[in-house]
Amino acid sequence: MTDRSATIDRLKELLGERLSTGTSVRELHGRDEAYSTPSLPDAVAFPETTEEVSKIVSICAEAGCPVVPYGVGTSLEGHIVPVRGGVSIDTSRMNRVLEVHEADLDAVVEPGVTRTQLNDALRATGLMFTVDPGANATLGGMAATRASGTNAVRYGTMRETVLALEVVLPDGTVIETGTRARKSSAGYDLTHLFVGSEGTLGIITRLTVRLHGIPERIAAATAAFPSVEAAVDTVILAIQSGLPLARIELLDEVMMRGMALYNPDLGLPEAPHLFLEFHGSSAGVDEQVESFRAIAEDMGAADFSWATRTEERNRLWEARHNAYYACKALRPGCVALVTDVCVPISALAACIAETKEAIAESGLLAPLVGHVGDGNFHLSILIEPGNAEELARAKALAHRLNRLALAFGGTVTGEHGVGSGKKIYMEEEHGPAWALMRTLKQAIDPQGIMNPGKIV
Amino acid sequence: MTDRSATIDRLKELLGERLSTGTSVRELHGRDEAYSTPSLPDAVAFPETTEEVSKIVSICAEAGCPVVPYGVGTSLEGHIVPVRGGVSIDTSRMNRVLEVHEADLDAVVEPGVTRTQLNDALRATGLMFTVDPGANATLGGMAATRASGTNAVRYGTMRETVLALEVVLPDGTVIETGTRARKSSAGYDLTHLFVGSEGTLGIITRLTVRLHGIPERIAAATAAFPSVEAAVDTVILAIQSGLPLARIELLDEVMMRGMALYNPDLGLPEAPHLFLEFHGSSAGVDEQVESFRAIAEDMGAADFSWATRTEERNRLWEARHNAYYACKALRPGCVALVTDVCVPISALAACIAETKEAIAESGLLAPLVGHVGDGNFHLSILIEPGNAEELARAKALAHRLNRLALAFGGTVTGEHGVGSGKKIYMEEEHGPAWALMRTLKQAIDPQGIMNPGKIV
Structure with missing residues (x-):
């Protein structure tokens, strides 16, 4: 503790009021949105420049x-x-x-810029900046967790x-991991080493990110399917046939029941659905929609409907983005334990x-949504707050899902x-490669000061 | 030498006739297509399995x-x-x-599979497998050099x-760096660490690669421009407007002169050209071509012509792939020193x-081709074989080009x-990040036995 208070004094000298040891600030930095036990930092630093981050580190x-x-x-x-x-930066x-x-x-941004802030700019x-996790996260955080979202496909x-x-x-050394050139073969790919490293190898202080042109035309569509399998097979066929789908979200019948409760006006049946978005030129989008509709109807889809008007599209994606609240409508007062796995799309169904x-055996309610074009899906396992027995069952279910993803x-x-x-x-997923991750961590952060206790 | 001969004896025991110390085999493995001094391995091993590679290493x-x-x-x-x-594997x-x-x-292949072999399969x-460097390289080699080609855009x-x-x-440890799932946030990105590592961190023994659907319709086009700048500006506008160009190759007027000499039937004028390819659905491709033509003609393009018939398209891309011979037609009997740089596309012109x-000042002939959608271009500096003075001038020109790329x-x-x-x-391009590359090399290969003398 002596060491830390001396360290905090030095940081206070550097940052003045931008170094906080107040309890409320520390509490705000002591937990995220997960079901993990909070743990407070000794202090929170609010740097304004790379140089300050370097000095803090x-x-x-x-x-x-x-x-x-x-x-x-x-x-x-x-x-x-x-x-x-330690110190939360x-x-x-x-x-x-x-x-x-x-x-x-492309754009060059500081790490605290959020995704909607960048799109506003x-x-x-x-x-447009296309990566859209559910939350309005910062780009630094999104890079650190290798985040994605509905447009990743x-x-x-x-x-x-x-x-x-x-x-x-x-x-404290400051490095740049690349240039703004679109591609390079000049040595080890340090950019990708830090993307997904979760703050365990260094602190991202600036990002150069790709942008995309906003397409001339955007259409949204929904389709109901007789089964999750029919929906997944439709997506596989559509991708194989080269349709450049921009968004393909799977929502199971449980999720759709929540949607109907939360958004009665949406008027969609309680069956597995795909929510889609098509981007392209005017003629191109019409053609994509018709090609997709033909595939979907062959697979038994009903209630295919589509919209190009902004308000109608927004209504649909707002409903999708409010999935969390729709889940909670299934069990008022509940909280959700959220999971995330990804498998090859051929194994998805x-x-x-x-x-x-597994959900049925758990006796819990767990609506499912998925970025189905990537083989990625989430469960929101609904539990009563403070109910330890339910939490244990939810954790067992999440554990089973993780093992299933590995088995597939x-x-x-x-x-x-x-x-x-x-x-x-990590050991089960990566085998001997996990040891190599530890070797990298040890080489880059021999003291183990960077976000200790994570990944490795 | 004692050590090595004992090592070779052990390898011979493992591989039998698949371990060669013959001079001609060693000579074949002592140089690539660069202007580098050959250097022979002590032996060449021809493993057939990952297990054998592991034992050799x-x-x-x-x-x-x-x-x-x-x-x-x-x-x-x-x-x-x-x-x-040492041992060439x-x-x-x-x-x-x-x-x-x-x-x-996706496909899973061994490292010796070549790109045309995979497409045949x-x-x-x-x-289709889309990465197409000029040579019919192996996928292991292409991954090791982070290769690309005409479709990368x-x-x-x-x-x-x-x-x-x-x-x-x-x-000798065998690791897998990922799964066939399309995306993952499960720890450090080891796949990208090895892509581009040029054999200095390990030996690739198996690859999982993405494939793409062959589009319903493919059109090729050529357009002549009053200047390189007009051609580049056309590409920038086309990309900004969201046209999903599949190939955009820039050939300068010197290159086109060589093309005309080598392929008199091609019938294209000696002006900067773009060679393009459009992929999509029937209606989509027609629309792309018309949109592109409108932009190009606004920028002063002439002689815009396009083709969807396979033979016509093949004739065009064969001409592009034969650029090396077209270069040599400019100076019969010459050899070419080939260079490669990449800049942000806004800096390309x-x-x-x-x-x-710089070429003019060098007094050499150096036709230029570029994957212009990526900001990547090549010079083929033509020199007389064995002419040391010309080689020195060519190297000075290549050096100047590298410095220019960094300055831009x-x-x-x-x-x-x-x-x-x-x-x-490396030091000039990466600054302190190059030291981190050395740290990684040291951590993963502390003895420095993997392809020594390269990258770091």
Whole structure:
């Protein structure tokens, strides 16, 4: 503790009021949206520049004090919880969109910029930033967890979206991991090493991200299917036939029941659904919609309806984005334990079928939504707050789902990350490759000060 | 030498006739297509399984003997030259297409499979493998150099194409770096660490790669422009307007003069050209072509012509793929020193203008072709074989081009890699990040036996 208070004094000297040791601020930085046990940092720093981040990390490194980066706290596996205390580095004051390069379709931003903030800044350009996790997360946090969302099937996840990073290493050194050139074969791919590293190898202080042109025409559609399998098979056929679907969301019949309760006006039946979005030119979108409708109807789809008017489209995606509340409408007063797995799409229908058996055996209600074009799906396991027995059953169900994903050749997390919540599966998923991850961690952060207790 | 001969004896015991110490075999594995000094391995191993690769590497590791992976030797920066001798691991006997998953749009292959071999194997499926460097390289080699080609603007490079790898580490351990799931947030991105690592961190023994559906309709087009700048501006506008161009190749007027000499039937004027390809549905492709034509003609393009018949398209792309011979037609009997840089597309026209000044000052002939949608271009600097003075001038020109690329915010190699040829630029391009690359190399290969002398 002596060490830490001396460290905090030095940080206070550097940052003044932008170093907080107040309990309420520390509590805000002591938990994310996961079911993990809160743990408070000793202090919270609010740097405004890369140089300040570098100095903070250097000071902490001298004392072996943990450093935990923090965006807006929307992570779902305990990523930003300072399980060994130390300094939480809140990037909210590093929130400037620094450059927008319209000709290059890229932008350079600070890590505290959120995804909707960036899209607002792009409004005059005809360009868009496409990665859209449920929360309005920061781009620094999204890069750190390799986040994705509903558009990933067409535009990619943060893995495909981050072109280059500026990173503060565990000794305070500042590096740049690439240039704004679209591609490079000049050495090891450091950008991708830090994307998904969850703050355990360094702190992202600047990002260069790809943008995309807003398409001339956007159409949204919904279709009801006789079974989840029919919906998944439709998606497989559509992708194989080259349809460049922009969004393909699967919602099971339980989720649709919640939707009907929460949005009675939506008027969609309680059957497995696909919610879709098509992007392209005027003629191209019409053609895509008709091609998709033909495939879907062959697979038994009913109630195919589509809309190109902005208000109608927004109504649909707002309903999708409110899935969390729709879930809760199924069991008023409940809370949701949210999970995330990803399998090869050919295994998706079978994996979901076994998942539904597991849900039935658990006796719990667990609506399912999925980014089905990626083979990625989520359960929201609904439990009564404070009911330890239900929480235990929910955790057992989530555990079973993770094991199923591995058995089907998949991964225990498609987009939420490892944090502390999924660390127990790393050895099983990666085998000897997990040891290599530890070797990398040890080489880059030999003191183990960067977000300790996560991933490795 | 004692150590090495003992090592070779042990390898011979393992591999029998598949371990060669014959001079002609060693000579074949002593150089690639670059202007680098040949250097022979002590022996060449021809493993047939991952287990054999693992054993070879373990035996070499015990003796600290260098290990250099070899595909078909088409690298361009000396990548596969055993500059410190040791054992060249030739993957030509590991050339099976192991699995094709049509529903998942992926394939699992051994590293010695070449790109045309994979496409032949896919013939009945309606799927295609899209990365197409000039040479018919092996997929192992292409992953190791992070290769790309003419389709990268639409389908990505090896960076976007490799989903997972099996790798033999420098101590013989076999790891898998991912699953066939389309995305994952489960820990450090080891796949991307090995893509582009040029055999310096381990040996790729299996690859899972993405495939794409062959589009319903393909159209090719050519357009002549009053200047390189007009051609580049056309591409920028086309990309901004969301046209999903599949190929956009820039050929300058010098290259077109060579084309005219080599393919008199092609009948294209000696002006900067774009060669394009459009992929999509029937209506979509027609619309793309018309949209592109409108933009190009606004920028002063003339002679816009397009074709959807396979033979006409093939004639065009054959001409493009024969650019090397077209170059040589400009100066019969010459050889070409080939370079490769990549800059942000907004800087491309200016970078090319300065490059052309540098070419003029060099007094050499150097036709230019570029994957212009990526900001990537190549010079083929034509020199007389054995003319040391011209070689020196060519190297000085290539050096100037590399410095220009860095000055324009780019990279010294977009797709050819570092090898030994571009190592001298690593510090300038990466700054303190290069030290991190050395840290990684040291951590993963502490003995430095994996392809020594390359990248770091």
